[in-house]
Amino acid sequence: MSPQIKQKTTILLANHYHMVRQGTRQLLELEADFEVVGETVNGLDTVRLVRELKPDLVVMEARMPGLNTVEAIKRVKAEHPQGAVLILTTYEEEGYVAELLRAGAAGYLLKSAYGEELVQTIRSIRAGEFVCNQGMMQKLMKHVARGQPVALDFGEHLTRRETEVLNLAAKGMSNRDIASYLGLTEGTVKGYFVNIFGKMVVGSRIEAVLEAIRRGWLNAEDEQGEQTRRLR
Numbered sequence: 001m002s003p004q005i006k007q008k009t010t011i012l013l014a015n016h017y018h019m020v021r022q023g024t025r026q027l028l029e030l031e032a033d034f035e036v037v038g039e040t041v042n043g044l045d046t047v048r049l050v051r052e053l054k055p056d057l058v059v060m061e062a063r064m065p066g067l068n069t070v071e072a073i074k075r076v077k078a079e080h081p082q083g084a085v086l087i088l089t090t091y092e093e094e095g096y097v098a099e100l101l102r103a104g105a106a107g108y109l110l111k112s113a114y115g116e117e118l119v120q121t122i123r124s125i126r127a128g129e130f131v132c133n134q135g136m137m138q139k140l141m142k143h144v145a146r147g148q149p150v151a152l153d154f155g156e157h158l159t160r161r162e163t164e165v166l167n168l169a170a171k172g173m174s175n176r177d178i179a180s181y182l183g184l185t186e187g188t189v190k191g192y193f194v195n196i197f198g199k200m201v202v203g204s205r206i207e208a209v210l211e212a213i214r215r216g217w218l219n220a221e222d223e224q225g226e227q228t229r230r231l232r
Contacts, residue, residue: 008035009126012053014046014060014072015039015088024059027115034122043067047075054080057122062089062100062108070103077104077203084125084203088118106204107131128193129175130206157199165192170209 011034013021021039028034037053040046043064050058064072073085084106089097097108106125109118121131158166161182168178175193179186193205202208 008033009057009122010035010037010053010055011122012037012046012049012055012058013039014041014043014058014064016041016061016065020061024118027118028122031119034119041065043069043072043075046072047079050076050083051079055083057084057086057106057125059086059088059118059122060105062087062096070099073100073103073105077207080203081201082197082203086121086125086131101206102210104207106206125204127175127190128197128205130169130204130209158196162192162196162199165189166196166205166208166212169193169205170212 011028013024013036015021015024025036025039028036037055038049040049044067046058046060046064047067049055058076060069060072062069067075069087076083076085085104087097087100087105087108088111089100089108090111100108107121107130109121109131113121124131164182165178168181173181175186175189178184179189182189193208196208197203200208200211202211
């Protein structure tokens with residue numbers, strides 16, 4: 001019997017600096033499970049290539065020319081909802097980062113991070129993790145909670161366990177934390193997130209959590225309070 005071939009994570013690089021794209025490509029292509037399928041220099045081309053290539057993940061800079069990054073993320077997610085967007089940024093301004101995340105980014109990473117951090121971040125996002133500090137998560141959830149909740153329709157299609165996993169994710173728990181809390185393996189938790197993403201047509205846990213909050217399924221204020229208690 002021939003060995004099973006592991007499917008590679010396909011990646012699109014979106015950055016208007018050639019040297020940055022070149023360096024990032026060389027770094028990522030050292031990993032056997034990554035495949036860089038394209039490069040773009042502006043927001044409009046990024047949307048076009050996402051439509052054509054359907055990459056698993058887009059690594060995008062925070063300030064894209066041609067089409068601002070917030071709008072580019074929204075269009076990318078509209079074209080390919082189950083793809084994920086990772087933002088590389090030099091900005092730590094909470095307001096702008098929160099805007100990028102609300103547009104649909106699965107996480108962000110400072111450009112000052114080491115190469116191995118980028119590799120691990122991509123793997124974490126692909127595993128269903130959300131790459132963001134706790135303070136930003138709390139601010140983001142509180143901001144979304146101000147919106148008018150709408151009737152829930154997708155929740156009926158999630159199993160009891162999937163619903164439980166999503167609620168724990170909303171409290172800021174990692175896959176490892178959730179697995180320990182529920183007495184499961186990390187692989188099982190990852191499997192639940194794959195099912196959740198498929199049913200909700202999203203590409204990351206933050207999108208699933210925020211969509212649930214927008215629809216009034218999760219109470220952001222309650223989740224924030226619970227998260228604060230856990231961090232004390």
